[in-house]
Amino acid sequence: MSQYQNILYRAEGPIGTITLNRPESHNAQNIRLINEIDDALKEACGDDNVRVIVLEGAGRSFSSGHDLSIASADKDSLDTYEDAYYQRRKTPETLFDHEAEIYVNRCLAIRNAPKPTIAKVQGHCIAAGWMVASMCDLIIAADNARFANPVARMACVGAEIPVEFWDLGVRKAKELLFTGNKIEADEAKTLGMVNQVVPLDELDEFTTAMANKIAQVPPVTLKLLKQSMNRSLDAMGQANSFAEHFVLHQFGHQTQEFKEFMGGRSDSSVKAFVSRRDKATQA
Numbered sequence: 114m115s116q117y118q119n120i121l122y123r124a125e126g127p128i129g130t131i132t133l134n135r136p137e138s139h140n141a142q143n144i145r146l147i148n149e150i151d152d153a154l155k156e157a158c159g160d161d162n163v164r165v166i167v168l169e170g171a172g173r174s175f176s177s178g179h180d181l182s183i184a185s186a187d188k189d190s191l192d193t194y195e196d197a198y199y200q201r202r203k204t205p206e207t208l209f210d211h212e213a214e215i216y217v218n219r220c221l222a223i224r225n226a227p228k229p230t231i232a233k234v235q236g237h238c239i240a241a242g243w244m245v246a247s248m249c250d251l252i253i254a255a256d257n258a259r260f261a262n263p264v265a266r267m268a269c270v271g272a273e274i275p276v277e278f279w280d281l282g283v284r285k286a287k288e289l290l291f292t293g294n295k296i297e298a299d300e301a302k303t304l305g306m307v308n309q310v311v312p313l314d315e316l317d318e319f320t321t322a323m324a325n326k327i328a329q330v331p332p333v334t335l336k337l338l339k340q341s342m343n344r345s346l347d348a349m350g351q352a353n354s355f356a357e358h359f360v361l362h363q364f365g366h367q368t369q370e371f372k373e374f375m376g377g378r379s380d381s382s383v384k385a386f387v388s389r390r391d392k393a394t395q396a
């Protein structure tokens with residue numbers, strides 16, 4: 114059914130479903146998984162029978178973010194497919210192009226897909242997990258969904274796209290990015306970043322019903338409606354916001370703080386490094 118390794122894709126009636134399928138790592142996004150989402154997206158967009166695309170995660174979570182082994186000093190854990198991209202992280206120039214291509218452009222392909230997209234989120238939706246979910250037109254969350262972007266603690270200037278600002282508004286976005294705190298599904302709904310919250314065991318059924326309802330709208334109408342909404346976001350400055358953030362994010366990867374983090378985590382785990390650094394900075 115599926116030629117993919119790290120995702121699954123299935124088309125049932127008018128619904129094309131892309132499943133992030135690395136449940137053992139809470140669907141941590143390695144390069145293959147990201148590229149396969151892109152391939153499946155093209156497959157769904159090219160299939161006239163598919164009118165709505167659902168993005169979901171297998172297992173307990175939607176996605177825990179980027180697979181950090183891609184940036185790890187421990188290259189033994191990478192296969193050759195991942196390693197080709199790892200090599201591109203080694204200079205500022207190639208890192209910029211690598212992240213623009215794999216992280217930003219792959220996300221924007223979801224954002225700009227000519228068919229409506231629904232992210233179906235349970236469990237962890239962290240950092241780049243949130244970034245991907247946020248590219249979808251709607252987010253349906255299970256009651257156990259939680260959203261956070263704690264990467265500032267890893268000396269990262271957010272993820273590659275500043276979705277928190279657009280999803281939450283500036284005040285709450287700053288709080289979450291500065292503290293790394295999480296928000297639960299109900300609060301996310303109150304803040305307007307998710308459309309609906311449903312019990313976990315009703316998530317599949319609810320999302321399918323929503324997708325079927327949307328699929329009743331003729332496809333060109335849906336495409337134009339989506340374009341209208343997205344062009345309004347562009348007019349509000351979203352495209353510039355994304356571009357400005359990405360440059361700052363890239364500069365952040367070249368700072369001494371980031372190099373210290375990368376050096377520290379290669380000697381110990383991320384958790385151990387951060388807790389050592391935390392102890393040194395507490396009043």
Ligand code: ZN
Nearest residue numbers: 212273362366
């Ligand atoms: Zn980055």
